[in-house]
Amino acid sequence: MFCEQCEQTASGQGCHQWGACGKSPEVNGVHDLLIYCLRGLAPVALGAHKLGISTHNIDVFTCEAMFATMTNVNFDQKRLNDYVRRAIAYREQLKLQIQQATGVAQTWSDISCYQPNFDDSLAEQGQDITLKFISQSGTNVDIFSLKLTVLYGLKGVASYAFHAQELGQEDERVYKFCYEALANLDNQDLSLDHWVNLALKVGEINLLTMELLDAGHTSTYGHPVPTLVDLHAKAGKAILVSGHDIPQLEAILKQTVGTSITVYTHGELLPAHGYPRLKQTYPHLYGHYGTAWQNQTKEFAKFPGAIIITTNCLMPPHANYEDKLFSIGPVGYPGLNYLNAGVDGSIDFAPAIRKALELPEFREDEVTNVPRQVTTGFARNAILSVADQIITAVKAGQIRHFFLIGGCDGAKPDRNYYTELVEKVPNDCIILTLACGKFRFFDKDLGDIGGIPRLLDVGQCNDAYSAIQIALALANAFEVDVNELPLSMILSWYEQKAVAILLTLLYLGIKDIRLGPTLPAFISPNVFKLLSQKYNLQPITKPDADLAACLAPESYALQ
Known part of the structure; x- marks a missing residue:
């Protein structure tokens, strides 16, 4: 395998035997294959855009699929294989629509005609594609470096766009740029200056995407206000929600109203307590449990209730808490409880709620009498x-x-x-x-x-x-x-x-x-x-x- 997209790569140079994040070479191979298929989808989507053909479902899918290849998000080959199938299906669907709109059979590049062999190992096919991608850089290490910078930055943009669209905030410029940048990764004729400018363009589009996400959060939940958050538990049944996804946290809160379950945040969801409409509407959103993502194996094992992880970062789960851990959205791990979205995009959290009610609760003797609090919302x-x-x-x-x-x-x-x-x-x-x-x-x-x-x-x-x-x-x-x-x-x-x-x-x-x-x-x-x-x-x-x-x-x- 070849992966150097995160900070904790082996010896600071890249992971070649096994991912420092816990992903196997096989998962890495399918990640790379999926990105390759998205690169092939991109020119077709751009062609559809020029003809006014709607690609909205494909735009959203592309961002989610890129999100799934980020560090500590999806380790599940079965679900990754499904992303690959959908990418190819969407590409061919758009080709047909373009041909019907123009009345002319289009000529597409090799990457846009690539067909994975689903009867063989997709991981091995992805590994072969990675070697090809590396070899295409030739001796120009700097251009290859900038290509990777563009790709990895684009994954970040895609994750923010994924969150923003959940809140109804979208901009065609973001989706179009994602396709343009993905398509450019196949270009061997661009100069170093062009790649520098493209990397900075990723930054420009990311600013727009973060602005959309900010607008989604503040228009839905109000502007954050300084809020004291308890760091200690209280007696009773509990659900812990980790990740970054505030709309899904709200969905969990809605579905736990009247259940006597207390909902705690973990990791990057601490700032959710600062949103006034969220806190005012759901008083059973109580406190924050634990710290950063890399400590979750210890913290999840100690938490008595059910745990829902909404987005990265997921550590490979341990057996002592795996049965009470649920994932949603692009997050996945083999054998992990996965809550799929319905046709309308909503998720039924009933399995996690039932699990929380079955599991032990925080007992009175476990609750500290010395309050610990932090302030968020600035x-x-x-x-x-x-x-x-x-x-x-x-x-x-x-x-x-x-x-x-x-x-x-x-x-x-x-x-x-x-x-x-x-x-x-x-x-x-x-x-x-x-x-x-x-x-x-x-x-x-x-x-x-x-x-x-x-x-x-x-x-x-x-x-x-x-x-x-x-x-x-x-x-x-x-x-x-x-x-x-x-x-x-x-x-x-x-x-x-x-x-x-x-x-x-x-x-x-x-x-x-x-x-x-x-x-x-x-x-x-x-x-x-x-x-x-x-x-x-x-x-x-x-x-x-x-x-x-x-x-x-x-x-x-x-x-």
């Missing part, structure tokens, strides 16, 4: 509502610097860098955080500056749009470029949504980003040098050294 409206107070504090020297410290968490011990960094940030600095990287330090009491908490949880990785808007609004308020703000971005990455977000930041021209804990294996030395020269993108080093560099007086116009 999205852009909450922070910008006190913008005048923030500006005054900066001008008065009470707030010296802002740090955005967040991103993906992971299992590697060198991620302790982020905990140490937060602990060493001076008391006159504000820390914005988001995504599951915050679980390294989310429960630390860092105090406040003039009533403004020093640690502000902006939300999920899906809420990176909110963090960007905060930075842009502050720059506008101070009448400076965003790069002149006393703001440092120190990011952790793990999977492909983080790649898309990084490309968005670069598209916006944001400089001096520090990235870790290691650099992407798919970024060649020359490509990283190019990004370093243009954007001063740099790897993290040591907390003390990075803090000193970020706080240097000459670094920012307001200091």
Whole structure:
């Protein structure tokens, strides 16, 4: 196998024997085959677009299928094989519609005519395609590096588009670009500059997609407000919901009304507690249980009730909790309870609810009498509502610097860098955080500056749009470029949504980003040098050294 799409690749160079995420070479092979089939579908879909043929169902499918190939999402070969079949069926359906519309038989490239042999190993066919894809790069490692950057960033865009369309937020430009980028991966004649620009275009389209997702969340559930969230359980039956999918969390809440079941969030769903309409409507949405995705094998085993995982990141489940774990959407694992959507797209969570009622509950003697709480909900409206107070504090020297410290968490011990960094940030600095990287330090009491908490949880990785808007609004308020703000971005990455977000930041021209804990294996030395020269993108080093560099007086116009 060949896979280097996530941060935890073997030896920082790529997984070749078995995936660090737990996927087998066979699953990786079908992932690659599915992407190849989507690349072949893309030119046909673009041809249909030109003729005004509706491709909406195929657009949504394409995003879901790409989502399924992301790290820690789908390990189930049977379901992946079905994605491949559907991709081919959709492609041939569109070809027929195009021929009927034009009255002419079209000539399609080899990739758009590819037919997998479903009687043979799809994994082996995918492995052969991967070798072909690698060999096509020839000696130009930098173009191959950028092709992978585009592909992995595109997977992140697809995941955000998948979530946005669940909330009724779609834009044809997103779907069209996905097809254009997929189709370009087969092009051998594009220059290095073209691939750099295409990677930045991924960032531009990702910004649009995150804006759609933000609009879906805020129009449906209201703008997040600072909210105290309990970190301890209460007695009674329980369901734990993990992942990122807030509409599916609401569906679970609707179906558990009146059941005496308490619903807890896990992982990236912590910020759901900040949405006022969600919390007000469903009082049995109680608290948050556990931390980041890589700890789920221990945390899921201890949780007494049923567990539903809505999106990445799924760890290969252990036998001691597998029977009470359910997955939905693109998430899958062999033998895992899967709740399929009906014709109308809705999911019946009755099997998970029955399981929760059958399982043990949190007992009174297990419930701590010492409350633990964290605050979430510091999205852009909450922070910008006190913008005048923030500006005054900066001008008065009470707030010296802002740090955005967040991103993906992971299992590697060198991620302790982020905990140490937060602990060493001076008391006159504000820390914005988001995504599951915050679980390294989310429960630390860092105090406040003039009533403004020093640690502000902006939300999920899906809420990176909110963090960007905060930075842009502050720059506008101070009448400076965003790069002149006393703001440092120190990011952790793990999977492909983080790649898309990084490309968005670069598209916006944001400089001096520090990235870790290691650099992407798919970024060649020359490509990283190019990004370093243009954007001063740099790897993290040591907390003390990075803090000193970020706080240097000459670094920012307001200091």
